[in-house]
Each structure stands twice: as C-alpha cells, then as structure tokens.
Amino acid sequence: MESATPENKTRLTTQQIVEAYFKNHEIDYVAEDAVFTNLATGEETRGREAVGNLLHYMYHVAFEAKAEVKNIIATENKAFVEADFKGKHIGEFAGIAPTNKKVNVPLGVSYELENGLITKARIYLLANVLMQQLQG
Numbered sequence: 001m002e003s004a005t006p007e008n009k010t011r012l013t014t015q016q017i018v019e020a021y022f023k024n025h026e027i028d029y030v031a032e033d034a035v036f037t038n039l040a041t042g043e044e045t046r047g048r049e050a051v052g053n054l055l056h057y058m059y060h061v062a063f064e065a066k067a068e069v070k071n072i073i074a075t076e077n078k079a080f081v082e083a084d085f086k087g088k089h090i091g092e093f094a095g096i097a098p099t100n101k102k103v104n105v106p107l108g109v110s111y112e113l114e115n116g117l118i119t120k121a122r123i124y125l126l127a128n129v130l131m132q133q134l135q136g
Contacts, residue, residue, distance in 0.1 A: 015074035027052040031117040040127040062093035
C-alpha cells in the first residue's frame with residue numbers, strides 16, 4: 001500500500017484510503033477541517049487534531065482497543081465500514097472508572113472523502129451495548 005503523502009492520496013481508491021485509515025487510525029487521511037459526528041450523542045469533533053485526540057482517547061486511554069473490520073462498501077467518494085470495537089476498559093469513560101472488562105461493540109461508520117481525505121464521518125456505535133458491557 002502506498003503511503004499517505006499529499007501527492008499520492010488522490011491516486012488511492014476510496015476503499016484503499018479507508019482500509020489504511022482504519023488499520024491504525026492514521027490522521028494523515030483526515031482533512032484539516034473534518035467533522036466526525038457521534039450519532040448516539042450528536043457530539044461533533046471538528047478538525048484533524050481534535051479527531052486524532054478523540055481516536056487516541058477511545059483506542060488507547062479509555063480503552064485498549066481496536067476496530068476489527070467486517071465489511072467495507074466504497075464508492076468514488078463515500079464509504080461505509082462495518083466493524084467491531086473490541087478491547088478492554090482501562091481508563092475513565094462516561095464517568096465510569098476503569099473496570100478492566102472486555103468489550104465487543106458493533107460499530108458502523110459512514111465516511112465522505114474529498115481529494116483523498118476523509119472530510120466527514122458519522123459514527124454509529126451502539127452506546128447501550130457498550131454501557132451494558134461496562135456496567136454488567
């Protein structure tokens with residue numbers, strides 16, 4: 001896979017970009033003015049740096065986790081990823097102190113891309129399932 005340099009991002013297909021992004025949540029694939037929306041809460045995260053901070057918190061601070069991709073459907077400038085958010089609760093999340101419980105939560109993300117960069121993401125994380133797993 002080619003690296004995410006500005007010169008070759010637009011040569012990559014939408015599917016290749018999303019696959020590469022999902023592998024490590026590399027924010028080089030995210031536009032400077034991107035907007036990521038959590039549809040469970042309506043919360044918006046704006047900008048590449050803020051998105052990077054959000055992803056770091058979810059995957060490395062609150063949880064030691066990864067997203068295991070099940071399916072990717074991609075067109076020229078849109079993609080949908082079906083995955084499972086899997087990991088262990090290691091830090092404070094939603095007012096809940098670390099439980100060290102394992103979580104496995106269905107995750108869907110709809111992406112819009114422009115010029116080889118993700119500009120919008122709408123995140124469908126089943127928050128009720130996550131909270132049941134943390135509290136149960």
